[in-house]
Amino acid sequence: xxxxxxxxxxxxxxxxxxxxxxxxxxxxxxxxxxxxxxxxxxxxxxxxxxxxxxxxxxxxxxxxxxxxxxxxxxxxxxxxxxxxxxxxxxxxxxxxxxxxxxxxxxxxxxxxxxxxxxxxxxxxxxxxxxxxxxxxxxxxxxxxxxxxxxxxxxxxxxxxxxxxxxxxxxxxxxxxxxxxxxxxxxxxxxxxxxxxxxxxxxxxxxxxxxxxxxxxxxxxxxxxxxxxxxxxxxxxxxxxxxxxxxxxxxxxxxxxxxxxxxxxxxxxxxxxxxxxxxxxxxxxxxxxxxxxxxxxxxxxxxxxxxxxxxxxxxxxxxxxxxxxxxxxxxxxxxxxxxxxxxxxxxxxxxxxxxxxxxxxxxxxxxxxxxxxxxxxxxxxxxxxxxxxxxxxxxxxx
Ligand code: CTP
Numbered sequence: 001x002x003x004x005x006x007x008x009x010x011x012x013x014x015x016x017x018x019x020x021x022x023x024x025x026x027x028x029x030x031x032x033x034x035x036x037x038x039x040x041x042x043x044x045x046x047x048x049x050x051x052x053x054x055x056x057x058x059x060x061x062x063x064x065x066x067x068x069x070x071x072x073x074x075x076x077x078x079x080x081x082x083x084x085x086x087x088x089x090x091x092x093x094x095x096x097x098x099x100x101x102x103x104x105x106x107x108x109x110x111x112x113x114x115x116x117x118x119x120x121x122x123x124x125x126x127x128x129x130x131x132x133x134x135x136x137x138x139x140x141x142x143x144x145x146x147x148x149x150x151x152x153x154x155x156x157x158x159x160x161x162x163x164x165x166x167x168x169x170x171x172x173x174x175x176x177x178x179x180x181x182x183x184x185x186x187x188x189x190x191x192x193x194x195x196x197x198x199x200x201x202x203x204x205x206x207x208x209x210x211x212x213x214x215x216x217x218x219x220x221x222x223x224x225x226x227x228x229x230x231x232x233x234x235x236x237x238x239x240x241x242x243x244x245x246x247x248x249x250x251x252x253x254x255x256x257x258x259x260x261x262x263x264x265x266x267x268x269x270x271x272x273x274x275x276x277x278x279x280x281x282x283x284x285x286x287x288x289x290x291x292x293x294x295x296x297x298x299x300x301x302x303x304x305x306x307x308x309x310x311x312x313x314x315x316x317x318x319x320x321x322x323x324x325x326x327x328x329x330x331x332x333x334x335x336x337x338x339x340x341x342x343x344x345x346x347x348x349x350x351x352x353x354x355x356x357x358x359x360x361x362x363x364x365x366x367x368x369x370x371x372x373x374x375x376x377x378x379x380x381x382x383x384x385x386x387x388x389x390x391x392x393x394x395x396x397x
Contacts, residue, residue: 003174005033007080010113012104013053015043016086017154018120018163023048025085025169027056032170037075038062039104041091065103072103076110081177084108086120086163089131095143096134114176114223118146118169123159141242142223146172179387182394183226189266190218191259193234195252197279197303200288205300207274208358211236213323214272216386218244221268224390230266232258234273252276252303259306263313268393270321271307272347274358279303311342319396321389324348325357334368344370344396347389355379367392 011026013019029036038053038061050061062071084091084104091105095117100106108115117138119126126148135145146169149162192214197205211233218231219241230245232255240246249255252275263269278300288296307322314320322343324334327350334348346368351357356364356379363385366376377388 003177004029006035007033007177008035008037008078009173010075010079010082010107010111011036011038011053011057012082012084012091012108013038013040013044014084014086014088014091014104015041015045015047016088016120017047018086019044019047021163021166022085023052023056025083025166026053028166028170029173030057037079039075039107041102041104043088043090062103065106067103072107073110076107076113079111079113081113081173081180082108082111082115083118083169083173084115085118085169087117088119089121089125089128092117092119092131092134092138096137114142114144114180116144116146116172116176118164119148119161120163121148121161122153122155123157123161126159126161140239142219144172144176179223180225182391183221183224183268183397186226186268186397187228187230187266188218188221188226188268188270189230189232189259189262190214190221190270191232191255191273191275191306192218193236193238194274195234195255195276195303196250197252197276198250198283199280199298200284200286202287205276205279206235207276209234209236209274210358211238212358212361212382213363213386214270215241216383217270217272217389220383220386220390221270224387224394226268230262232262232273234275252279252306256304256306256309260309260313263310267317268319268321268397269310270323270389270393271310272323274323274325275306276303305341307343308341311340314342319344319393321345321347321393325351327352330366331368331374334366335372338368338370345389345393365389 036057038057040063053061094105100109150160151162153161193211194207194209215238218229221229222243232247247258249258281299281301320343326333330348334346338346347365349356349365355362362379364379368374
């Protein structure tokens, strides 16, 4: 339990029957060396007296916004992690809608620490689409949720909504604390999506990249505690992750300018964009008419190779990760790119394999390192692939 020692964990205790189990979690966290500060909502105090948490945490329990005018700010800034348990329908709704009407919600509004939400409630409340919508919104904003378990509920009914086991909660807390420290002190630049090379005002050359891999990398880099994450993206249908600086570009040329302008300020650069290699040599200012012509021959010229340029400019302190979408001779091509573009890692995938490629939610990647070693990850959802890549990259940093 070394990860918990000395960490300040703010336990936000809400009014649900599982509050007595939350008391036991607080006790375990304190035993593991964490500095636990407890905030209870009014409803929580209806279930259990603050004295219980005061005794377990060895600190005064805070319940009222008006007791100490700056308590919320002090806790918000000093926390390494917030744990909301049991998270009620009400607190999840308030959080998702920016309501700060008591000490707990006001403190949450002021923090940048990761927040672990542990819901526990009757199954029909948990499956209510309003709660699910709020949960989705909060997840997109970076809040972590631990799923409740199925089984006997306080009402005597069976269903989903049980407070998870202490063991699961402690593992989740440890994982978040470990992850959140991985990219602390680092600045991360990610590119994503396709580029669009115009032929005339209507037509363009582009590719099938969805941007999902790059967006997942930016989102996870934020979750891993990076000081700053910038995402430079070509045209995609995706929403930029919250808390990430977003730059939208169209062409390879625009992406190059956006990347080169910022490159020197970052120590980790992940070039996940599927940059077009070719663009029409002549761009027509008016829409091309087909009148009379039987054929149209296009002359294409090469776009700038952004990554190769970064490889030339790279300093020792910078880690450069390239991506290679291949259809054959994966490792051979990846090895060439690693060498030619002076990369630290190439992430290569076979876009024709089932479970990999631009249009699916999963990916199967192989990481190739400078020392010639390679490692193939199993088929995973793209956000999990992003985590695995960042865990490995963080070791190089
Ligand atoms: N890349 C880039 N600029 C380009 C083309 C590619 O920065 N004009 C980057 C991509 O973002 C990716 C890596 O280079 O990280 C490899 O891209 P890929 O298209 O697989 O390789 P290419 O070098 O373009 O070679 P080829 O298309 O011949 O496989």
